[in-house]
Amino acid sequence: MTFLIFSTLFFTATYLPRYAPSIDTGVFYEIFVRAFYDSDGDGIGDFKGIVEKLDYLNNGNAFEDNDLGISGIWLMPIFPSPSYHGYDVTDYYAVNSRYGTMRDFETLIEEAHKRGIKIMIDLVINHTSNQHPWFLNASNPEAPKHEKYRDYYVWTTGDPDGPSGHKWNYIKSMKSSYYSSFKYKGMPDLNFDNPEVKEEIKKIATFWLKKGVDGFRIDAAKHIFNDHSKNSEWWKEFMAYVKSINPNVFVVGEIWDSNELIDAYYTSLDSAFEFEFKDRVWQTVKFNSVTFWKQTDKKHNIFPEGFVPSIFVSNHDMDRPGSHFEKGALKILSTLLLTSSGVPFIYYGEEIGAKGRKPDENIREPMDWYALMEGPGRVHWLDSYKYAFERYNQKADGISVEEQDEDPNSLLNWYRKLIHLREDYPILKTGKMKIIDVEVERVIALKRYSDTALEMAFVFVNISKEVKKLDVSKFPEFFKAEYISLPLGDQEGTNIILPPFGIAIVIVRDSEGTD
Structure with a gap:
């Protein structure tokens, strides 16, 4: 048995070999192409720009940990559209010319696949543009x-x-x-009672799967019919069709509703976004209350075989966490996201603590690569947009890749460590999850385990601004192991000492099995 502890202050250099990224357990990174990286100097992000930054996301080298380590990219709509956001499509068989050519997109897929990165595209088929x-x-x-x-x-x-x-x-x-x-008159609803419409959607999916796309994020998945049972039946039909083309295609639905409603889609999609997870995590950190977190335990081990929840703490439709929480709290949000069961999704800029509040344009500001907001590839798409400007990106505010890249205590490097840890120890990706009571106020504890795996993980999070002492003597697994201690002052006998907003992640490996 091996016993390893990681904290906000210390990560051991002892790692297991990196496992190959898996589309249904790895970490996805959501990109608004227009706002990410500009390769040609026109101020608009593009496909070639993403290619230039693939090594930032995952350089394909399993023995290095200076990349983010993500396994998949979700691209917000890439189709031609009269709007800046692209959620009103005029042509499902082309790409937005501001983002590049079809060949540019194909190159992005090829280069991503070389690094073990899957490409998921936003499929907007509930409605079209009124200019389609x-x-x-x-x-x-x-x-x-x-x-x-x-x-x-x-x-x-x-x-x-x-x-x-x-x-x-x-x-x-x-x-x-x-x-x-x-939502508005520019997005007319398609009639899925017409079999011809269903066949059109299947043809569209076929086109992109043959281009090499690995998955689809389904926009407005619950709105196809005004009847959830009819929606579920359609998605079963769609899934059977796309799986016949690529058995490994990964399809996640946007069903912005309660988990009770999402139940209707468990047998018809690979995954659905858990909006309640995001709400519970935010409430836990905002109110320093374990009560909210405990509510997430109700669903995480009862999903049917073949379904995996997609979890997140921010996306393109809601305020950015950086505008609501301090750095210590942001580390807690990321820890709960990246150590919980499900497929984690990160919204571009989340890893550096980017800020932004509604309206939508201000939560889709350019990715900040540089301290002074200028440099190769820096996007300026809002400069030419008449309704908004960059309200939240500021010069030398500590919220840029350049300012955080070499700082071992930065939020960016915390995300890197957590994602690599998740890849190195599969129990953090595929294990069951159980919230455990450590009888210490404002300390979250969860266990990742399996009935068969020779590995388990414990995660301890102090959500308060006070030092907390945690007695781990109730966990006998700790003491069967070779003990590798936390930094000096963080461990006293059978106690783990958690500083304000402190985090400890414990990996236990047992050659004789685990309880």
Whole structure:
């Protein structure tokens, strides 16, 4: 048996060999292409820019730990679109020309795969843009393909109330007809009661899978029908189809709702984002309360075989944690994310503590690579955007890759250590999770274990600003092991001493099995 302890102050140099990244257990990194890295000096992030920064994300060398260590990239919409964000698509078989060419995108896939990085794209199929050729035909009675494409969308007559989360929009040329749209009139809803629409979506998925895409993030997955059972049946059909093309494709749905509602999708998708996980983690840190964290324990070991939850603490639709929490609290957020069961997703800039509050443009500000906000590849997409500007990125505020790269105590290097630790010790990726009571106020403790693996992990987190003493004598596994101590002052006999916002991660390996 081997016993290793890691803390916020110390990481042992003794590591197991790196395991190959797995799409259903590795860490994903969400990128807004427009805001990430600019390769051609036009101020807009692009595919070539991501290629230039792949080594920052994962350099493919299992014996180095100076990269972030992620296993997959989720790209926000890459299709042509009239909007800056891309969630209203005009062509599902092309890429946004501001991001580069199709060949540039293919090169990104090739270079990512060389490093063991999977590529997931945002698939926006609940609705299209109102400038998509399908809708232009559907909304114009004089168009040659009007009748065919009218039935691609959802229409009604009169002045109806829209389904939940949707609205009805009047078109003068269609006389008394209204079309349903998602959020605003520029996103007309597709009609999935029409079998031709389903076949179109399958053709789109086939096109991108043949390009080498490894997965899809499904936008607005619960809105396809205004009926969750019908949604589930459609996603089962879609999943069976894409798995017939690539059995390893990974599909995660955005179902922004309670875990009780997400239950309906457990048997129809590979994964779904757990919005309640994000809420519980934020509440735990914000209110320094273990009570909120304990609520996450209810779901994490009851998922059906083949389903894995996708967990996160920030994304492109919500305030950034850096605008709500101090550095110590951000380390706690990242620790709970990266040591919990599920597939962790990181939003670009989260690893350096980037700030941002709604509206959306201000939570999608350029990635800050440099202390002075200037340098090769620095994006300036908001400079030409008439509705917003960079409110939160500031010069020399400590929140840049350049300022944190060489600082061993930086948030960036904490993320690097945690992700590499997760890859080095598979129990942190695939083990069951149990929240344990250590009877110490404001100390979180969780155990990652398996009924068969010869490895287990304990995670102890002090969510307070006070020093906490934790008696670990109740865990006999600790004392069967060769003992490698924490730094001087962090361990006293059978006690672990946790400083304010202190974190200890204990890995136990037992050649005779674990309890």
